[in-house]
Amino acid sequence: MEELLIKNGFVYDPINGINGEIMDIAVKNGKIVEKVEGKNVRTIDASKMIVMPGGVDIHTHIAGAKVNAGRMLRPEDHFKDVEVKTERTRSGVGHSIPSTFTTGYRYARMGYTTVFDPAMAPLKARHTHEELNDTPILDKGAYPLLGDWWFVLECLAEKKIEECAAYVAWTIKATRGYAVKLVNPGGLEAWGFGGNMRNIDDIVPNFNISPREIIQGLCEVNELLNMPHTIHVHTNNLGKPGNYVTTLETMKCVENLAREDKPLIHITHCQFSAFKGRDWRTFESGAEEIAKYVNNHNHVTVDMGQVVFTDTTTMTADGPFQFILYQISGNKWVNSDVETETGTGIVPFRYKRKSYVHATQWSIGLELALLIKDPRKIFLTTDHPNAGPFTYYPKIISWLMSRGARERILKKINRRARQKSLLPTIDREYTFYDIAVVTRAGQAKALSLGRKGHLGVGTDADIAIYNLDPTDVDPSKDYRLVRKALERAAYTVKGGEIVVRDGEIVKSVEGKTFWVDVETSPSVNEFAPKLKQVFEDYYTVQYENYIVPEHHLAVSSPVHVKAEI
Numbered sequence: 001m002e003e004l005l006i007k008n009g010f011v012y013d014p015i016n017g018i019n020g021e022i023m024d025i026a027v028k029n030g031k032i033v034e035k036v037e038g039k040n041v042r043t044i045d046a047s048k049m050i051v052m053p054g055g056v057d058i059h060t061h062i063a064g065a066k067v068n069a070g071r072m073l074r075p076e077d078h079f080k081d082v083e084v085k086t087e088r089t090r091s092g093v094g095h096s097i098p099s100t101f102t103t104g105y106r107y108a109r110m111g112y113t114t115v116f117d118p119a120m121a122p123l124k125a126r127h128t129h130e131e132l133n134d135t136p137i138l139d140k141g142a143y144p145l146l147g148d149w150w151f152v153l154e155c156l157a158e159k160k161i162e163e164c165a166a167y168v169a170w171t172i173k174a175t176r177g178y179a180v181k182l183v184n185p186g187g188l189e190a191w192g193f194g195g196n197m198r199n200i201d202d203i204v205p206n207f208n209i210s211p212r213e214i215i216q217g218l219c220e221v222n223e224l225l226n227m228p229h230t231i232h233v234h235t236n237n238l239g240k241p242g243n244y245v246t247t248l249e250t251m252k253c254v255e256n257l258a259r260e261d262k263p264l265i266h267i268t269h270c271q272f273s274a275f276k277g278r279d280w281r282t283f284e285s286g287a288e289e290i291a292k293y294v295n296n297h298n299h300v301t302v303d304m305g306q307v308v309f310t311d312t313t314t315m316t317a318d319g320p321f322q323f324i325l326y327q328i329s330g331n332k333w334v335n336s337d338v339e340t341e342t343g344t345g346i347v348p349f350r351y352k353r354k355s356y357v358h359a360t361q362w363s364i365g366l367e368l369a370l371l372i373k374d375p376r377k378i379f380l381t382t383d384h385p386n387a388g389p390f391t392y393y394p395k396i397i398s399w400l401m402s403r404g405a406r407e408r409i410l411k412k413i414n415r416r417a418r419q420k421s422l423l424p425t426i427d428r429e430y431t432f433y434d435i436a437v438v439t440r441a442g443q444a445k446a447l448s449l450g451r452k453g454h455l456g457v458g459t460d461a462d463i464a465i466y467n468l469d470p471t472d473v474d475p476s477k478d479y480r481l482v483r484k485a486l487e488r489a490a491y492t493v494k495g496g497e498i499v500v501r502d503g504e505i506v507k508s509v510e511g512k513t514f515w516v517d518v519e520t521s522p523s524v525n526e527f528a529p530k531l532k533q534v535f536e537d538y539y540t541v542q543y544e545n546y547i548v549p550e551h552h553l554a555v556s557s558p559v560h561v562k563a564e565i
């Protein structure tokens with residue numbers, strides 16, 4: 001492996017407090033080191049360029065059974081966007097649901113090096129990991145869906161927190177998962193009977209438990225297990241007018257569990273959960289209320305779920321929400337149930353500038369990002385591909401950095417949406433430092449990935465270099481230049497190897513899969529027979545077949561934690 005010296009770049013490394021200083025970064029054996037010297041060192045001249053840690057995406061649907069069902073549902077998504085084979089890369093297709101190889105290349109071209117798929121049905125974990133194995137260059141991980149699982153509901157209804165923690169620990173290890181994901185807690189179980197949860201105090205059919213108790217219970221479980229990430233929550237009532245109240249209640253319901261200033265809950269793709277109004281006619285933004293709460297509390301982080309005006313594919317475990325979207329759009333629809341665990345829905349969707357609702361959604365995402373004062377509390381996502389494909393991140397960055405870029409779009413959107421939008425009242429423009437926070441530092445921190453998201457000595461040498469001179473380019477005016485430079489990194493370095501040069505893949509390497517190896521006390525094993533019985537009673541696979549063996553991961557990278565049970 002080459003030794004690298006990245007010379008004279010403007011370095012943005014928020015975790016180490018570096019804000020655009022001209023510095024050299026040295027790389028050896030895949031890690032960042034103090035210095036390198038000798039004739040084997042390859043020098044990259046990064047003068048007049050920006051150097052950042054590799055991008056980190058905390059929430060992007062790129063792999064697994066649901067994503068693949070989306071690919072099969074949408075041949076039209078493949079026809080219009082083809083990635084041709086080169087000497088170093090494989091061919092692929094897909095605008096909103098790219099094939100695995102294409103996904104890896106496209107992220108790497110933008111300088112991203114670590115991504116997490118947030119919705120792994122435990123029973124489909126093997127499939128998810130097979131696709132992640134086939135996604136080149138990137139390091140990755142996946143969050144098992146646990147908020148509607150029968151084990152979890154039964155234990156929490158009986159207030160057996162430790163027993164629930166034992167099952168969750170087992171599931172995280174068995175599925176090689178990274179974080180506890182909740183989607184419309186209780187609502188997916190209700191959907192099995194054609195129902196849904198109307199608020200966080202509704203009662204889940206057959207289980208005598210409310211979403212509030214599920215959220216609080218899994219939050220306690222997450223703390224008992226010392227998981228590296230907080231619970232990752234897709235709220236009840238997502239996508240419905242008036243849901244900002246549910247979102248505030250969701251954040252509030254774990255407030256009393258907060259210790260120190262540590263985050264306890266992550267509200268994902270918050271845009272979809274920040275709606276005011278009684279119905280679609282009175283629909284409007286609830287971003288101000290959400291931002292106010294997040295500004296005043298430190299136990300919450302959120303990500304944007306920013307809408308872009310394009311054709312895309314919505315896919316979520318939130319089956320009842322997808323049914324609503326199917327009814328609204330009249331598009332084709334997939335609905336699926338995964339035994340006693342979770343479900344899914346998929347609907348193609350086009351966000352239109354001239355639609356009042358879509359244009360307001362576009363505004364809400366940006367309002368959240370601009371009204372939440374501390375960029376370490378909000379991360380840039382599109383909930384790929386739900387609000388738009390991840391390839392639009394550079395465009396979103398241009399909106400965050402430039403009032404002018406926002407105004408340009410505002411002029412073109414639905415008139416009523418423009419009149420109601422808060423954006424004209426907001427002057428804030430993100431700096432490159434802020435961008436480095438919302439696209440890498442904050443996300444790595446939220447995932448407790450100490451080796452990612454910064455350029456300190458000893459971290460993984462994942463580095464993005466963009467052809468932008470911050471002393472010359474004014475992002476407020478030159479937002480197009482910023483967007484172009486971020487779309488095609490001058491260099492992407494992954495684990496010490498140059499994988500992208502001038503926006504082209506020059507080398508494809510294999511990425512690691514992170515999963516949490518939870519260590520529990522031996523007494524926890526007493527729950528195993530009960531777990532086995534559940535498989536006997538309800539599952540089409542047996543306990544032993546359910547576990548994804550570690551050798552099934554192309555490059556396994558366990559993160560060890562010691563649980564308090």
Ligand SMILES: [Zn+2]
Binds near residue numbers: 059061118269383
């Ligand atoms: Zn999502």
